Amino acid sequence: MKFQRIIFLSLLLISTFSLYGQRNGVKYGSEGYSEVVNRGADRFTRLVKNVWFDIKEKDTYITGDSALYYDKQGIMIVFGDVRIKKGDSVNITAHRLNYYMKDNKAELRNNVVYNDNRIRLTTNYLDYFTNSEDARFYNGGTIVDGETTLKAQDAFVINAENLIKFYEDVSLKSPEYDLETDTLFYDQITKIATTFGPTQTIMQDGEIIDAEEGGRFYTDSKQVNYIDGKITTENYEIFGDDLFFDDIRQESRAKGNVRVISEEDNIIILGDIATTKKDSGITKIWGNPVMKQLVEGDTLYMTADTLISIDSKIDSLSRLLAYKNVKIFKTDMQGVADSMAYMMSDSVIFLYRDPILWNDGNQLTADTISMEMKNGKLNKMHMKNRAFTVNKDTISNYNQIKGRDMTAFFKDDQMDRIMVYGNGESIYFALDEKTNTVTGMNKILCSNMKIQFVDGQMNDITFYKDPEGKFIPPHEISEPETRLKDFKWQIDRKPDLNEVLGKYAPKPVTTEEEVVQDSLKKTKPESTQLKKELKNRAQNEN
Template identity: 75%
Template sequence: MNFQRILFLGLGLILSFSALAQRNGVKYGSSGYSETVNRGKDRFTRLVDDVWFDIKEKDTRITGDSSLYYDKQGIMIVYGDVVIKEGDSTTITAGELHYLMKDNKTELRKNVRYTDGRIVLTTNYLDYFTDTEDARFYNGGKIVDGETTLTAEDAYVVNAEDLIKFYKDVDLKSPEYNLKTDTLFYDRTTKIATTYGPTQTILEDGEVVDAKEGGQFYTASKRVKYQEGKITTESYEIFGDDLFFDEIKNESQAKGNVKVISEENNIIILGEEASTKKESGITKIWGNPVLKQMVENDTLYLTADTLISIDSEFDSLSRLLAYNNVKIFKSDLQGVADSMAYKMQDSMIFFYESPILWSDQNQITGDTIDITILNGKMDRLNVKTKAFTISKDTVGNFNQIKGRDMVAHLKNDQMDKIYVYGNGEALYFALDEKDNSLIGLNKILCSDMKLYFVDGEMNNITFYKDPEGKFIPPHEIEEPETRLKDFQWLIERQPTKKQVLGKYFYEQAPVKEALPAPDKQINPDPVSLEKD
């Protein structure tokens, strides 16, 4: 969209109609006949067939089929195939022209067409005021500038303010986007176009920007700024206090109270800033971003320094990335990590760089962890390299499992079984089933192992490939024996819902209804007080 070219409309009109304003130096004639008619005080000259008027000072010629020229009153009326030519560049055609010299007003009617070799203006009603050099079209008009077309019901060229103002059903079509609004002002000095009220822009790539309070279009930098609205892409709706579009970078941005919504994935992301690029399919959200996703009857909350959504024509390549200080919260799962990748089609979440997960009284650590979600619930955890699981039992003892890799299966959101592959070590406390008194401590070394759980607590272990173990009775247990190497109980890092949501936490808190004052107690239903 190049509003700068609309400037030529105002300039062309000024040159053309200023020429018509000259009272002296006007020559006229016709190829048919001319006659002077006296009707009381009215005296005019009638010209018929190939009428022409020459205004030599401006190199302007007006032609038409017939004319009435009121020399004393300063009125020129030209009918039928009116043509105004200025030099070799500017041409205006119309079905009728009225030039009111005393009112400094020129009226062009019926199929008006203005062209200067750069733009084409068409309307049925065009007025020009020679004293102020202002112009107006109304009841519908269209401007074509190369590949850009602008239509509106009314438009004004306000010379004193150096503005062109468009009103009512303004519609601008360009190769880059289609803009619809009700009011648009173009400042010819700053080359900034401003819309007021609801404005919709449909971009070439299919994105739609809806602004409640309008926007500003900077033609020099090819940037657009919208006030309070949303950007609609194939995957998201992006809301913000301010919206921006950079034509050079082909990038849309939102700032202030940003909300990104994906109905397909049932995801809402809140943040301070967001940007999206259609070509790369990348949407980035930062400034304390928080993701919320409904998972069955629960909500998964996730935060990080930066969230990035990558959309691809291949669903398997679409994913959500989180970078730096990742925290997640779900009623049955909490975690921290340096970074994360979420493959939504596969329902898999990958945690990188020494992640920690907590589920009930279980803590899981490793170099990387991935979670598979099935039917809205966690189904499996894969822990790769330096896998370490710690479970706190009912009396506060820490049962520990470690190995090279680990696969944990869950059932009804509780640990069901765990497989350990390579360098397996187990340490678990045996308790009396009756009173939970300590029976002893078991320590096992093996290659692989399989653990079974009941109600989330370890119930049985199977060891594979030359297991070595020992049982330590209670009176021989010393503190170093209760911890495997690299043991770290990191419960202080377990994030709470408030920590993950940050400033958005209070938006989630239910509003408690205040109790009525004693003198305003609500009477119970009288039916409920009746005796049986």
């Protein structure tokens, strides 16, 4: 009996203090007890208290509170405070682990935390592959890399490419911006995040950027690049094929099919490239820029080499500038100038350096011209220095008014009257209303004058301060006398709508075949049935 008791105590000591084994290249043990449960093919070893597995070949060490080890299948099921250490870098904790030797796969569940000296990943569902050191989480997870936090429903950590792929309900938070998308690839080396599909970014100052086809985010350099998207600022929505934001310079840039829209001012600006600087509130558009503004049932069009919008918290300082080759078109007014300033708050347009305006049959020139708009219509015009007005009458005579300065008043978009201040000169042809023939020409010099218009044509002139003039009968009118000094009729420079729109001008469709082709281009790719119907219709008509 004593011998049997000694044997029993010896076995008990072995099971308590010497739990150690090695099978299939895996060393394992525990501080508690172990037992072999023999269920045929499902034979396993149960390990209790501070269990461990050492897989030398994979440089992997696993610990936990308890475990089941199916040595024939090469499966470890570990419970409690589970930890996997892979080499010197990867450290993963969880509350449960299923490890499959054949697949080199670890399934970690519940309160999973993954660290690899670069990122920290938290989730409840993580699959980790010890061969490739790749990982995947699903049903929601978070990765933190420095100041960048990324969340998604699913993600793949691809170690060989230093790449993390995020899918579904993806969000990225950084000190400069927050973004949301459905697909995002994050490069751990370059710190570049690339999104695919619709992406919305909210900058720290509230600026919103929407991209239909995603973009690139340089998280280290605080730069963002988008494809086919929209930037929403306090004053504008900016669309483009390629959008770029630099947080250090506080600059946004749009390139390709650019549209800058201000709903408050009813303005749309088209162009090839646009940049916006937040600190100065300056938006610059160039590359065939065209501005369109809706004004009381009409549209004001303007183009130039460069358009610049300056936004200010002080309304009177907000303005739109245009430089080089300015052209303006409105149904009742056209113009050209070297440069322009449009004061948004009071609707005043300034034209600089040899501007020319045409209104009905009137041509107006001066060193500087300013136009005051009221309720979307031209109300008043000031012409400063070398002011010159030419009016072509019904039989192609040129009535002319010249002075130092002029102010023109408009009524229902037509010239109503002109006031001339200083060095006034005029040539006015008198017509017989019945025969519509010239009855004579008035040529007058005076300091100031007032010219009245009816239906856009000169009708009456009032002269002030000792006028000097003469009436020349028709047979005595000679060509030199019909022109004031500096007279120029520049109708050939008057722009039409297509000239102002440039590449945005609609292309005329003249044949039935072109109508069909134009309709096909506008048809969405998925509307194949509509395409067939249009083609069949064209064939039947031919």
